[in-house]
Structures are given as C-alpha cells and as structure tokens.
Amino acid sequence: MPYAIVIVPVAPVRATASHKSEMISQLVWGAAVEITETAPGGWVFIKNQYDEYTGWVTAAHLEPIDETLFRMPATWYLPGWVNRVTMNDQRMLVPFGCLVKSNNDTSTQWGNIAVKFEDKPLLLTNMGAVDITALKNAATLFLNTGYLWGGASVFGVDCSGFTQNVFKLSGIPLWRDAYQQATQGELVGFLQEARLGDLAFFDNEEGRITHVGILLNDHEIIHASGKVRIDPIDNQGIINADTGQRTHQLRIIKRYF
Numbered sequence: 001m002p003y004a005i006v007i008v009p010v011a012p013v014r015a016t017a018s019h020k021s022e023m024i025s026q027l028v029w030g031a032a033v034e035i036t037e038t039a040p041g042g043w044v045f046i047k048n049q050y051d052e053y054t055g056w057v058t059a060a061h062l063e064p065i066d067e068t069l070f071r072m073p074a075t076w077y078l079p080g081w082v083n084r085v086t087m088n089d090q091r092m093l094v095p096f097g098c099l100v101k102s103n104n105d106t107s108t109q110w111g112n113i114a115v116k117f118e119d120k121p122l123l124l125t126n127m128g129a130v131d132i133t134a135l136k137n138a139a140t141l142f143l144n145t146g147y148l149w150g151g152a153s154v155f156g157v158d159c160s161g162f163t164q165n166v167f168k169l170s171g172i173p174l175w176r177d178a179y180q181q182a183t184q185g186e187l188v189g190f191l192q193e194a195r196l197g198d199l200a201f202f203d204n205e206e207g208r209i210t211h212v213g214i215l216l217n218d219h220e221i222i223h224a225s226g227k228v229r230i231d232p233i234d235n236q237g238i239i240n241a242d243t244g245q246r247t248h249q250l251r252i253i254k255r256y257f
Helices: 067-071 132-141 159-168
Strands: 003-006 010-014 023-028 032-039 043-048 054-058 062-064 082-087 090-095 107-110 113-117 186-188 199-203 209-215 220-225 227-232 237-239 246-255
Touching: 003 067, 023 043, 023 054, 032 054, 032 067, 132 159, 159 209, 159 220, 209 246, 220 237, 227 237
Parallel strands: none
Antiparallel strands: 003 032, 003 062, 010 023, 010 054, 032 043, 043 054, 082 090, 082 113, 107 113, 186 246, 199 209, 199 246, 209 220, 220 227, 237 246
C-alpha cells in the first residue's frame, strides 16, 4: 500500500520500528502519507505528505488509499478542541486542526472507510492575507497543553509542533523541527520591530537552534515549554512569568507573512 491516511486520533511516529523507540513526531487523523518500506511486526516507514517528515508508524493506524485521494488537496479543517466523527458508523473524537480531504462538510470515503462529520469542518482559507486574529485564536487554543517531545496536537505538543499546527491553519506550511523552520521566512532585525505572528528562535550553548515560539508583540511570546504558555521576552530571551528566571536565549526572529 504505497499511500495511506491516518485513521486514529493521533499516530506516533517512531525513530525505529519498535514501540520502545523514541517518538520523533506524530500524525493526526486525516494526515496522508506515502509508504516507502515495511518491517516485521506491522511497521511501515512513511513520508508525511504535508512536511515530508519521515519515520516508522504502526500500519494498524493507517488505511490504504489510492493516489487520487492522496493527491487531493486538504480543503477543510476541524475547528473544535475535540471533534466528533464516525468511521464506518463507529464514533471517534479527534483533535483540533486536523486537515481533511473531502468534497463536502458532511461525509467522505477514505479507502474502505466511510467517514461522517458530526461536528462540521470549516473551509481552509489559504488565499489572500493572513487573518492574524484567527492565527492568535488558534495559538491560544493550545494554552496549557502539556509539552510532549514529538507531540503535534492539542493533546500534547512540542515547540515546533505547536508553531507548525498554528501556521498550517493560516495556509503557511512550516517544516517540522525548529531548526528547519528557522531556514524559512525573512529575517527581522530587532525584537522591537516584531509583530504578531513572527517566530522567535532560541539556541543552546553550542549555538544549535532548539526552541521556537510565536511572538504576540515585541514583549510577549506564546510557546510550548513545560506547557503552552505566554511569557515575557526581551532582547536576551524568554523570562518565565511564574518564576522570573530566564529560560531561553534569543537567536533570531523570522517573518512568514
């Protein structure tokens, strides 16, 4: 099955073909993948259609689809923190922001699975200017979501999974990891020039970019650190609003729209 679609709320993506292996990312319900390799125990090596991220996934989390559906653009998204769907008349709850390949907002067919939307998806608006209010609302919907290494949903998220999820609903594709996202966009010279929606990147002692967050203005940032939270930021970096301690060293700021 060279093409497939995710049919569980959240599918772990592993570094190797083992449940004990590190979770390097996640795929949410409705994500389309290309399968390039198989391994014993029901494992498949996939490439995520959205960001080309690769890793090992349990085949039971996927439904084979044809190339026509794989190539079909995702034109809808699920707007609730959780959303009710049915697959072959079995109810499931799936997370905020799932992109949906469908010709309408009531039902669709993925391989042998009949999908119905109990909570209607909304049209994804990828054209024209970015709605910064909608972007901010999407970001704040993640508030207090627990930090999870490799996480990519409101059930648990890491720093770059958070920024990628928020931006995709505004039609702005980001790569999966923070250091990859830092290669995109245009450089902003100073924090004082920052505006809502710019991304701030932070490095470690070796100079490697290890963290990213969304600037709300030139002195506040929303980011996943322990949990998704809003903290103050200055030219040096982030200050934890609860403890007053400096937690991240500012490296660069990038603009994407």
